[in-house]
Amino acid sequence: MTRRLPIAALLCALAAEAWAQTDQPPGLPAEVVTVESRPLTASIAAVGTLAANEQIWLRPEQSGRVLEIRFSEGKPVSAGEVMIELDASIYRAELHKAQAQLNQSRRAYDRAQSLLSRKVGSETERDSALARLKVDEAEVELARTRLDKMTLRAPFAGLTGLRQISPGDYVAIGQDLVALVDNRSMKVDFRIPEIYLPALRPGLPVRIQVDAFPGRRFEGSVYAIAPGADAQSHSLRLRARIANPEGLLRPGLFAQIQLQAGETAAALFVPEQAIIPGADGSSVLRVNAEQQVERVAVELGQRRPGEVQVLSGLSTGDIVVTAGQLKLRPGMPVTPVHVDNNRAPTP
Numbered sequence: 001m002t003r004r005l006p007i008a009a010l011l012c013a014l015a016a017e018a019w020a021q022t023d024q025p026p027g028l029p030a031e032v033v034t035v036e037s038r039p040l041t042a043s044i045a046a047v048g049t050l051a052a053n054e055q056i057w058l059r060p061e062q063s064g065r066v067l068e069i070r071f072s073e074g075k076p077v078s079a080g081e082v083m084i085e086l087d088a089s090i091y092r093a094e095l096h097k098a099q100a101q102l103n104q105s106r107r108a109y110d111r112a113q114s115l116l117s118r119k120v121g122s123e124t125e126r127d128s129a130l131a132r133l134k135v136d137e138a139e140v141e142l143a144r145t146r147l148d149k150m151t152l153r154a155p156f157a158g159l160t161g162l163r164q165i166s167p168g169d170y171v172a173i174g175q176d177l178v179a180l181v182d183n184r185s186m187k188v189d190f191r192i193p194e195i196y197l198p199a200l201r202p203g204l205p206v207r208i209q210v211d212a213f214p215g216r217r218f219e220g221s222v223y224a225i226a227p228g229a230d231a232q233s234h235s236l237r238l239r240a241r242i243a244n245p246e247g248l249l250r251p252g253l254f255a256q257i258q259l260q261a262g263e264t265a266a267a268l269f270v271p272e273q274a275i276i277p278g279a280d281g282s283s284v285l286r287v288n289a290e291q292q293v294e295r296v297a298v299e300l301g302q303r304r305p306g307e308v309q310v311l312s313g314l315s316t317g318d319i320v321v322t323a324g325q326l327k328l329r330p331g332m333p334v335t336p337v338h339v340d341n342n343r344a345p346t347p
Contacts, residue, residue: 027292027335028324028327028328028332028334028335029324029334029335030285030287030321030328030337031321031323031324031338031339032319032320032322032334032337032339033270033322033338034318034319035268035269035270035310035314035315035318035319036268036269036316037266037267037316038267038269039263040263040267040269040302040309041260041264042196042260042261042263043258043259043260043261043302044192044258044259044302045257045259046257046259047190047255047256047257048188048189048190048208048254048255048257049188049189049252050186050208050210050242050249050251050252050254051186051187051188051189051251051252052158052182052186052187052251053183053184053185053186053187053241054156054158054181054182055181056155056179056180057176057179057180058083058152058154058176058177058178058180059176059177060086060149060152060172060173060175061149061173062086062146062149062150062173063170063171063173064086064150064171065087065168065170066085066086066087066166066167066168066169066170066171067087067088067167068084068085069083069084069165069166070082070084070085071083071160071163071178072160073161073162074160074161075159076157076158076159076160077154077158077159077180078157079154079155080153080154081153083152083153083154083160083178084152084165084177084178085150086150086152086171088147088150088151091143091147091150092147094143094146094147095143095144095146098136098143099143101136101139102139102140104136105129105133105136106133106136109126109130109133111129112126112128112129113126113129152177154180156180156182157182158180158181158182158184159180159181159182159183160180161178161181162178162179163177164176165177165178183247183249183251184244184245184247185220185241185242185243186241186244187239187241187242188206188208188220188255188257189237189238189239190237190238190257191233191235191236191237191238192235192236192238192259193234193235193236194236195301196236196261197229199261200236200238201222201225202222202224203222203223204221204259204260204261205220205221205259205260206219206220206222206240206242206257206258206259207219207220207258207260208220208242208256208257208258209255209256210249210253210254210255211254212248212250212253218249219243220240220241220243221241222239222240222259223239223241224238224239225237226238240259266316267301268309268310268314268315268316269304270308270310270322271306271307271322272303272307272308273322273323274320274321275298275300275308276295280297281297281298281299282297282299282300283295283297283298284296284298284310284313284321285320285321285328285330286314286318286319286320286321287320287321287334287336290333291334292331292333293328293329293330293331293332294330294331295330296314297313298311299313321334322339
């Protein structure tokens with residue numbers, strides 16, 4: 001029966017064998033990997049909450065008694081469709097009064113203009129009649145506007161919510177009457193780290209998942225990016241629009257978001273354990289041609305389970321140390337022990 005040696009014993013055995021072959025004192029054995037490049041589609045994970053494309057509370061601009069409700073709860077309405085009518089009898093009477101005054105002032109102006117043309121009247125009388133005419137025209141327009149505001153219409157097409165009033169109720173200015181929601185498409189706001197700023201642009205594809213429909217993905221795209229970053233969290237706020245032709249998604253649902261931020265033809269990845277964090281940034285130990293280690297500052301990018309992308313500092317084919325960094329110092333010789341995909345080390 002063959003007994004497997006512990007990894008430390010195997011490393012020592014490999015180092016001893018290298019010493020015997022070269023007649024030179026061996027460097028400390030160190031697990032290493034060779035940096036390779038591969039295509040990468042940057043996928044940024046985020047979370048957010050769905051919101052309707054448009055959503056309002058229908059509120060009156062004037063108080064009054066509810067005369068008629070002309071919609072059904074939870075049903076679609078068209079843009080401009082009448083939803084609620086308030087008792088407008090007082091405002092209708094005011095309009096009639098204003099129109100009567102306008103007719104009188106118009107006749108007075110015509111009379112003053114005729115007298116002036118026959119050199120019987122004065123310009124002062126004509127100007128006074130004209131001013132009265134203009135005031136009465138404005139009064140008619142004001143009365144007509146007040147009357148129109150007693151009829152509440154849908155400002156856009158959407159679904160009605162649950163009404164908060166009944167026929168005969170007296171409603172005040174600004175009171176919530178019924179919600180109107182346009183959910184033919186949904187909006188979702190989310191934040192991502194500022195390091196992704198160079199890859200951001202409107203139109204980037206977005207996929208979301210919601211707990212209400214497990215396993216199903218909904219597609220959309222980014223259409224707006226906030227002009228500035230959050231000074232505290234150092235994150236960027238984005239807004240995406242998600243297609244909702246079946247009306248399955250609803251405002252307020254929690255969403256898990258995947259933002260596809262472009263593709264890199266040759267991205268470099270190293271194991272997470274190769275990264276040495278420091279106060280001045282991250283670094284790795286690289287093995288040079290003389291089998292000596294050197295510290296190299298690196299800039300990190302996207303993280304994946306067990307590995308991290310290196311944006312700068314390394315090249316394809318570089319050899320980096322993945323274990324034992326605490327025992328190594330720049331310039332020290334090492335005996336590289338290559339590790340491939342968590343398999344046993346090989347000299």
